[in-house]
Amino acid sequence: MEVPLVDLVGICKEFDGNTILNDYNLSIKQNEFVTLLGPSGCGKTTLLRCIAGFEQPDAGKILFEGKDITSLPAHKRPLNTVFQKYSLFSHMTVAENIAFGLKISKKSKKYIADKVDYALKLVDLDGFGSRMPNSLSGGQQQRVAIARAIVNEPRALLLDEPLSALDLKLRQDMQYELIRLKNELGISFIFVTHDQEEALTMSDTVVVMNQGRIQQMGTPQDIYNEPSNAFVAGFVGDSNIIDAVMLQDKQVALCGARWECIDTGFGTNRPVDVVIRPEDVEYVEPERGIIKGVVSHIIFKGVHWEMEVEAGGFTWLVQSTNMTPVGTEVGIYVRPENIQVMHKPQTEDEEALINE
Amino acid sequence: MSSLDKKEPPAGEGSTAALACPVRPRVSKSRLMRELLAGPFMAWIIIFTVVPLALMFSRGFTDKAGSFTLDNVMAITNPIYFKALVLALELSVVATVVCLLLAYPLALILRGMKHGSAGAIVFIFVLPMWMNSLLRTIAWQSLLEKEGVINGLLGVLGLPGIGIINTPAAVVLGMVYNYLPFMVLPLYNALAKIDDDIIDASHDLGANFWATLRHVLIPQSVAGIVSGITMVFVPSLTTFVVSDILGGGKVALIGNLIEQQFTVSYDWNTGAGLSIVLMVFVLASMAVMNAFDKSDMASRKVA
Numbered sequence: 001m002e003v004p005l006v007d008l009v010g011i012c013k014e015f016d017g018n019t020i021l022n023d024y025n026l027s028i029k030q031n032e033f034v035t036l037l038g039p040s041g042c043g044k045t046t047l048l049r050c051i052a053g054f055e056q057p058d059a060g061k062i063l064f065e066g067k068d069i070t071s072l073p074a075h076k077r078p079l080n081t082v083f084q085k086y087s088l089f090s091h092m093t094v095a096e097n098i099a100f101g102l103k104i105s106k107k108s109k110k111y112i113a114d115k116v117d118y119a120l121k122l123v124d125l126d127g128f129g130s131r132m133p134n135s136l137s138g139g140q141q142q143r144v145a146i147a148r149a150i151v152n153e154p155r156a157l158l159l160d161e162p163l164s165a166l167d168l169k170l171r172q173d174m175q176y177e178l179i180r181l182k183n184e185l186g187i188s189f190i191f192v193t194h195d196q197e198e199a200l201t202m203s204d205t206v207v208v209m210n211q212g213r214i215q216q217m218g219t220p221q222d223i224y225n226e227p228s229n230a231f232v233a234g235f236v237g238d239s240n241i242i243d244a245v246m247l248q249d250k251q252v253a254l255c256g257a258r259w260e261c262i263d264t265g266f267g268t269n270r271p272v273d274v275v276i277r278p279e280d281v282e283y284v285e286p287e288r289g290i291i292k293g294v295v296s297h298i299i300f301k302g303v304h305w306e307m308e309v310e311a312g313g314f315t316w317l318v319q320s321t322n323m324t325p326v327g328t329e330v331g332i333y334v335r336p337e338n339i340q341v342m343h344k345p346q347t348e349d350e351e352a353l354i355n356e
Numbered sequence: 357m358s359s360l361d362k363k364e365p366p367a368g369e370g371s372t373a374a375l376a377c378p379v380r381p382r383v384s385k386s387r388l389m390r391e392l393l394a395g396p397f398m399a400w401i402i403i404f405t406v407v408p409l410a411l412m413f414s415r416g417f418t419d420k421a422g423s424f425t426l427d428n429v430m431a432i433t434n435p436i437y438f439k440a441l442v443l444a445l446e447l448s449v450v451a452t453v454v455c456l457l458l459a460y461p462l463a464l465i466l467r468g469m470k471h472g473s474a475g476a477i478v479f480i481f482v483l484p485m486w487m488n489s490l491l492r493t494i495a496w497q498s499l500l501e502k503e504g505v506i507n508g509l510l511g512v513l514g515l516p517g518i519g520i521i522n523t524p525a526a527v528v529l530g531m532v533y534n535y536l537p538f539m540v541l542p543l544y545n546a547l548a549k550i551d552d553d554i555i556d557a558s559h560d561l562g563a564n565f566w567a568t569l570r571h572v573l574i575p576q577s578v579a580g581i582v583s584g585i586t587m588v589f590v591p592s593l594t595t596f597v598v599s600d601i602l603g604g605g606k607v608a609l610i611g612n613l614i615e616q617q618f619t620v621s622y623d624w625n626t627g628a629g630l631s632i633v634l635m636v637f638v639l640a641s642m643a644v645m646n647a648f649d650k651s652d653m654a655s656r657k658v659a
Binding site: 052053054073074075076079080081083084085087088089090091092100101104105148149152 | 551553554556557558559561562563564571572576578
């Protein structure tokens, strides 16, 4: 079996008595784009700082290709970081910034010059070498920061919300840039973000975190289509999260009606949460729907219309390309495969979060 | 007042703009107000800076009869004065270097501390400055004397006493003690401004503590280093109190000789002439330091 590139085993970290990371385990493969996704304070940045070596975990081990690097200082780890605020050295030119790591490791002048040229081309900043970082735009500075990190040929690049300071258009461009870079370099990216769109767009694997624990880990499709609990469903994309009772296999009661679904193994008459994505809610003529409702609100979102439909004592979020005026009576129908049944959260913590 | 101020053109064009402008009374009123407010400061500068400087220059370039001469300034070529100037330069360079070597690590430690506790330590360092510096220097005299406190303690412990009183070493000690806070404060200010992420980034790129110090911390704190050096070097170079009390008349710095021209020989002309020479050295050292600072600033701003 292939040895994972980075292996986190039972990482615990506290700050001033607050548990940030709680018995955290994660394996990152070679050449994998892993995104740590979660709300602020979920421990994602602390985890990244532990991997980089800026923080020491209170307990647990960090393995790099099977070797324990837990106590190895940051400057000896074969990893490089791209910081949220770029953190370029303002007293050095762009080229000097990029050359910094190579100069420290005493590479030859020729080698450094070639690598800096290569890195500048790679991040599309050819000819910017003699500029000072402060004279560049935010997007350009972030490219310099990326170039400064990758020229050291790290085995993994750690990125701490690197796009959050950029405006929307630039952020989207940089997402594609990062995917291209990762494919060109063939190294692992460990990317931290609170932006679910970023996570879904770029990642091979998304790790949804909350309160220092992994809520769910999987491909972007898994996370979006099969959220494992209400927190993940609520955090990743819009969703209708509805209290329901699992009557028996493939049959669930919600909003006062019986619905066909495809989930099994929840037992009989068990309270569950049901997640239905707004784009999966179909509205039909009132008689043909499973339940009836009335459109109470409608907003134009560009690609689609977003509506709220009062039906069965629940306000359904519905997305559709057809416009239906407020006050229209509609029937609501959901295909069995689009009804996602989940266990109720087990701890009070999780419960509290969903209610927030 | 402030809103009127903002509308005002820069000082030079002020009068012509005011003449052409229909709202002249308001503008001139604000000008008048401003001049009134600047008045006390101007008076202060004229009485305590411009006039003494003018007097010093007029004494320095004239002889006792009042006719122009360069003899007073050229007195520096006299071996006695020249040696005193060289010794003053040497001791103040040593004191500045010692201050820098002591203050930089301290400022680094303070930088890493939480804001409250760093403030408390800085406070402790600044606290002695609330006392008269003459008193503090005399205190050092009684500490360092042959039969002083330190030698007394060493004697009790059966250790040989130290004999640095009335030597250049004692003078340097006094300079370092008196001027160390002036080095700590600007260094701490400069270092505290450096973002933690910048230091993390340096470690991340493979630099250990020393490489980070050399390539990141020191270059990013140049402004603090420059002002710290200036604030220790200039008073050390010109002091006569420290060398008088801790040098016991055996360590003659240029400051002491100038003082004696005024208080012992009553040769104000030579005293003023030597002061002008010393001032040239002070200005030159500040110019060199500013050049360092400027080149640093320029490299940060240039596109």
